Amino acid sequence: MQRKNDFKRLKEISETPGVSGFEHKIRDLVHANVHKFGDKVWTDNLGNLIVFKKGKTDKKLLVAAHMDEIGFIINHVDENGFLRFHPLGGFDPKTLTAQRVVVHGKKDIVGVMGSKPIHIMKPEERKKSVELDDFFIDTGMKAEEVKKYIEQGNPVTRDRSMIEMGDCYNGKSMDNRISVYILEQVLQMLSDETPAFDLYAVFTVQEEVGLRGAQVAAQAIEPDVAIGLDTTIAFDTPGSQPQEQVSKLGDGAAIKIMDASVISDVRMVEFFKRTAKNHQIKFQTEMLPAGGTDTGSLQRMVKGGSIAGALSIPTRHIHQVIESVHKQDVLDTINLLFYSILEMDKLKMDYS
Ligand SMILES: [Zn+2]
Structure with a gap:
């Protein structure tokens, strides 16, 4: 049972850059820690890090x-050195206002998300919601300097501690x-244990x-059983109706019922609930109306399918730079995942 979080490690993991397709820095950071927990550790052609x-x-x-x-x-550097960009992942444009970012070019360059000042906007413009195209990145540097370091294809991450x-x-x-x-924490806890099934922990x-x-990982590994780990919405804040909240901070690990990519296998949902109860771990169930998780691919990309479910971590202000998770929910999820891996042989795998 884990009772305390490692703040320093989580901070390192949170602050390391790694947008989709450019995960090398975060992968190196994780690899340096987890390589000692696996009987075999490797990276596949797409860049997934696998600990067996x-x-x-x-x-x-x-x-x-x-x-x-x-x-x-980055998709364009203009004649004045301002940068235009393409999003990687689903962005709500209003979250970009007044953000500091880092452009990972020949060296890391800090910039800010700029847009038209409100004083200059016409009354009808003020009423319009902003769009991604309204923003540009300003590095505060002359165009010649910018072009020395930044070019089309450079990734950009948000800068926040x-x-x-x-x-x-x-x-x-x-x-x-x-x-x-x-x-990572669960792999460390498993150091002196033997999981019920062969375990493939995939970052x-x-x-x-x-x-x-x-x-790609599901196709290569062909798991019998799969678990996705991801965040989910906690809209437990002012203005929400109870049926819109999805999950609540502090109510425990969230056992996924469904999201837009997957209907969790009912046998997995039952197994998670039973395991949580047996070990007195706090849990809630979760249904996410829009948005998917890896669980969708894990369930269907295996020949014949896998028995798949997911554990979600309730998160406020999701897809913004100020995402919040509750310390105890994190511990509850660590413990539920740990016991689920150890006791996976108690999963009912047939339909009888
Ligand atoms: Zn996610």
Whole structure:
């Protein structure tokens, strides 16, 4: 049972850049830690980092946490040195206002998201909601300088440090670095244990652009059982109706019933609930009306399908740079995942 979080490690994981398709820095950071926990560790052609640990039987369990974060890619440097970009992942344009970003060119360059000042806007413009195209990145440098370091194809991440705030951790890319942290912690806890099934812990790439890494990992590993780890919405804030909240901070690990990519296997939902109850771990159930997770790919990209479910971490202000997760929910998810891996042989795998 884990009772305390490693703030320093989580902060490192949260602050390391890694937009979809450019995950090398976060992968290196995770690899340096987890390589000692696997019987075999490797990276596939797409960039998924896979940690294999031998189990008590040959049945295969795949647990996936995506490493990529939402961000941008430069598509144009104009004659004055301002940068235009394309989003990688689903952005709500209003979240870009007044953000500091880092452009990862020949060297890392800090910039800001600029847009038209409100004083200059016509009354009808003020009423319009902003769009991605309204923004540009300003590095404060002359065009010749900018062009020395930055070109089309350079990735851009949001610049924000992680802090403790009340009962929460607050920072950028809690989606899905909180799950990367959770999977690392569980691998460490398993050091002296033998999982019930052969375990493939996969730190996946390119989830935010369409569950791509998980698809490739599922096809290669062909798991019998699969678990996705990701954040979910906690709209437990002013203005929400109870039926819109999806999940609540502090109510425990969220067992996924469904999202737009998957209907969790009912056998997995039952198994998670039973395991949580047996170990007195707090849990809630979760239904996400829009948005998908790796679980969708893990369930269907295996020949014949896998028995798939997911654990979600309730997250406020999701897909913004100030995402919040609750410290105890994180511990509850670590513990539920740990016991689920150890006791996977108690999963009912037939329909009888
Ligand atoms: Zn995610």
